[in-house]
Amino acid sequence: MNFELTPDQRMMAETFARFMDERSSSVHIRAAADNNGFDPELWQGLAELGAFSLRVPEDQGGLGLGIMDAAVLMEEAGRTLVSGPLAETLVATRVLALLAEKTHGDLLEAAIMGNSVLSIAYHNVAEQKTQWVAGGAVADAVIARDGDQVALYLLNKDASRFEKNLASTPIAEIDFSQCERQVLAQDSAGLKVFNQGLEEWKLLIAIALSGLSREAVRLASEYACERHAFGQAIGSYQGISHPLADCIVEIDGAKYLSWKAIHDIAHNLNDAGAEISMAIWWAADSAGRAVTQSLHTFGGYGLATEYDIHLYNLRAKAWPLVFGDPTRFLEEAGRRLYAAEVVDLPDTGEVAIDFDLGEEARAMASELDALFNKILTPELRAKAHYSFDGFDAGVHKILAENRFLFPAWPKEYGGREAEPYVASALSRVWEKQGWTGHPASTTMLVGTMIRKCGTDELKQEVLSKIVSGDAICSLGYSEPGCGSDVFAAKTKATPDGEGWWRIDGSKMWTSGANIAQYVLMLTRTNPDVPKHKGLTMFVVPLDTPGIEVQAVHTFQDERTNVTYYDGVRIPDKYRLGEVDGGVKVMAAALELEHGGGFMKSQFAMTEAAEALCKQIKVGNGTLLDTTDAQKRLARSKLHAYIGEVIGNRALWVGVQGLTSKAYGPMTKMFSSEKFQSDSRDLLDLTAPHSLSDREGPAGELNLAYRHAHGTTIYGGTSEVHRSMIAERALGLPRTRG
Incomplete structure (x- = not known):
């Protein structure tokens, strides 16, 4: 697996970032707004850096780089609100090079050198003679599909109508019937090249929108740290911070979904075409939310034109909407998934990013899958449930014997020393088989805590049973009235004779306690210090006298429990970590919990x-x-x-x-x-x-x-x-x- 750009791509990102910071600052963007939304000097500088030759094949005077390289540029362009139809020009230069380099070499060279601006039309001219075009106000030519042909339209004043628009971008409504028309291709191969270009445009705009959104949220977060109200930074209020947290997750989703689409195109995976449509719809939709929330964070100042945040708000809408309603992209994804719509996928070039878990992961996952298929009888599958209710002691024991309960653990503890990618692949098999992983994952958490913090005596008694598959564990964190604030625990553990503790209190949501042998419990051992101190962790045998387990049935069709502890006496060997040092142990446990997904x-x-x-x-x-x-x-x-x-x-x-x-x-x-x-x-x-x-x-x-x-x-x-x-x-x- 690899989520890192290549060294060349990182260098390219740094180069474009420096240039765009200097030449596409808010001062330049505002100045460009007075020039039909276009910055000629910026355009010339991009040309000098080789931007417009990125996707042109080497044998036709270009750099011959891949879509990921173009994505690096587009992310920086989005971050700095580039003043010009960059995505369209990147696509148009490639299409022109592939279809008409011999007949239109001078125009291609002029476009690469930044002396001419090329754009593309999104819709079939045979069906829409007049349509909006990004950069139409400043473009010299537009490449479009016209029925079964691909044509180059040379723009003139009669054909192009620029007018003031939402974000001061150089869009224009073009009447193609008023343009000089030159045929570039009139066969299926030519149409394929153009269609591939449109798909590439969707990915490039998606990446640009993710870069734009990220910068908007960064500006809002920076402001939320500086702006104070009622004596503290407004970013400390959840009403401000939580919506921004949602936004940054969605923005990351937009970027990496686009990466996934590029990766899956390169590997010819089934849903790649649908993922292109998904990526641009999600990027447009999430960008709309991100810039709105970011502007809202500034309060009234966000409305003032002297603040830059409004520029991001308007540009986030302008880029995708020139195509039309972005909902069309989601409908397109639906057709590609469920109506067998065929799509011409672009040539991605080299793709270094990789989401594959590796051969070892596949082999071990196949082994586990075969084991499940062998042992899960129809009766067991009928019993299966996502919760602790799906637990079966026999299956659990067999999985332990085959070292599949805790595969990442050392072999001496019944594991396989599986690397994280392998462990991830194995967890996916559990999900695929529909077999509950709760007992194993909860027990693994407790076992890990024992391995890290338990005494030799505790390891010998409890960990050995966990490893052999003869014991499972539940968690005793939450308490009635405490909710997610586990550190507000009131269940007391007090010394009760030399080397003994007495536990009194109750725990809520102790799922699996009705079938488990042990519970990992956070207790209060010192009430006279702040709540995050004075806590101690224990592993408590659930067959100890004084413990009562009562069922709590949820509307999720599962059972959990409330457990009561009345004078429960346990020896000190069941303590994890230092006395009053439970926060450290708990923090490690929570770190294990705060991951994964559904x-x-x-x-x-x-x-x-x-x-x-x-x-x-x-x-x-x-x-x-x-x-x-x-x-x-x-x-x-x-x-x-x-x-x-x-x-x-x-x-x-x-x-x-x-x-x-x-x-x-x-x-x-x-x-x-x-x-x-x-x-x-x-x-x-x-x-x-x-x-x-x-x-x-x-x-x-x-x-x-x-x-x-x-x-x-x-x-x-x-x-x-x-x-x-x-x-x-x-x-x-x-x-x-």
Whole structure:
């Protein structure tokens, strides 16, 4: 797996960043607004840096670089609100080079040198003689599809009508019937080249919008740290920080979904064409939210033209809307996924980014998959459930014997010393098989804490049972009335004779306590110090006298528990870490929890909805044949893809030992929130059939809706994760006491 640009691309990014900071500052942007939104000096400088030759083949005078190289440029162009039709010109120069370098070499050379401006028309001129064109006010020529031909239209004053517009960009409405027309190609090969160019344009605009959005949120975050109200920085208020946290996650999603599309095109993967449409729709949609929230952060000052934030707000709408309503892209993704719409995929060139987990991961995942297929009888599959309710001691034992319970652990502790990519691949097999991972993951967390902080005696007694598959564990963090504030624990642990402790109190949401052998418990051992101090962690045997487990049934069709501890006496060997040092132990435990996501559940839910749509009759077809269903299913799949790619980013950063800016919490928060919102939407889409709990896709969708609500709470609520993202990714002040 690789999320890093090549050395050449990093150097290119730095070069373009320096140039754009100097030549595309807000001063230059405002000046360009008085010149039809175009900056000739900026354009000439870009040409001198080789920008317009990036995608032109080497044998035709260009640099012959790939789409990822062009994406590097477009991200910087978006960040600095480039004044000119850059994405369109990059595409147009490539199309002209591929179709008519011999007949229009002078025009191609002029465009590469920055002496002429080329643009593209998005729609078939045979169907729309008059249409809006990016850069139409300053372009010398436009390349367009005209029926079965690709033509070059030379612009003139009669054909181009520039007028004042939303963001002061050089757009113009072009009447192509008034232009001199020169045929570039009149065969299917020529149309393919042009169509590939349009697909490339979508990716380049998506990347530019992600760069624009990121800078808008950066400006807002910077302002939120400087601006004070009621005695503190406004960024410390969750009403400011949490929406910005949502925005930066969505912006990362836009960037990496575009990367995924480029990667999948290069590897000829099935959904690559749909991912292009998804990427530009998501980038446009999320950019709209990001710039609106960023401007709102400035309050009234955001409305003042002396502040730059309004420039980002207007440009975020201007770039994609010249094509038309961005919802068309989501509809297009739906057709490509569900109506077999064929798309001409662009030639990406070399792509160094990689989302593959590797051969070792595939081999071990295949081994686990085969084991599940061997041991999961029809009776066991019928018992399967996503929660602790799906636990089976026999299956758990077999998985332990085959060293699949804790594959990342050392071999001496029953593991396989699996690298993180391998462990990730194995977890995906659990999801694919529909077998609950809660008992194993919770027990792994407790076992890890014992390995790190437990005494030799505790390791010998408890860890050995965990390793052999003879014990599972539950978590005793939350308490009635404390919610996500686990450090407000009131359950007391007091010395009770030499080497003994007495525990009194209660714990809420101790899932699995009714079948587990141990509970990892946070207790208060010193009430006279601040709440984050005076806490101690214990591993408590659940068969100890004085423990009562009462069922709490949730509407998610699962059981959890409230547990009571009345005079529970345990020896000191069950203590983890130092007395009053529970925060350190807890912090390590929470770090293990604050990652991962629910993308597999999202994919499974979407697949169930697809199946149900095929069953529901509408007119002479099915619900899946309708544009609305295709669009909504595509959106759900899009969200799952984003969760997957930002989850891969978090995994890669961990493997590389790089600083994580709350990438795990980003994955968990985004995937759980979208799982919840999409479950509502797909339940609506397939109603009233989705109300049934019958076996099959209706029942699966029904359960997915109920399951999704808990995912925004597990391992810390979305609000907790938003605070972490705001602080670590945006540098905002702490929003928690």
